[in-house]
Amino acid sequence: MIPEIDEVAFNMNIGEISQPFKSSYGYHILMLTDKKEPTCIPFEDIKDSLHARMRQIECEFIINKHILELRIQYADKIVITSNE
Secondary structure, eight states, X not given: OOHHHHHHHTTOOTTOBXXXXXXXXXXXXXXXXXXXXXXXXXXXXXXXXXXXXXXXXXXXXXXXHHHHHHHHHTGGGOOOOOOO
16 A cells, blocks of 8 residues: 555544545545454465566566667667657
């Protein structure tokens, strides 16, 4: 969550409605309906999603590295124009 929501939500009691507050995403009003104690999630339960996320990060890294290499290799041929 965004910090502003965290700050308000974690200082509320169940059933309470917050005052309006602003974040970088706009204005918000929260109603706290439940609180749960933090728990540890077993690795086996999240192993597949972690693996998928790591593959996604690896692909993003490879693509960004390739784009940087292309920018360096073709720097003298890159022309940026304005649509104004």
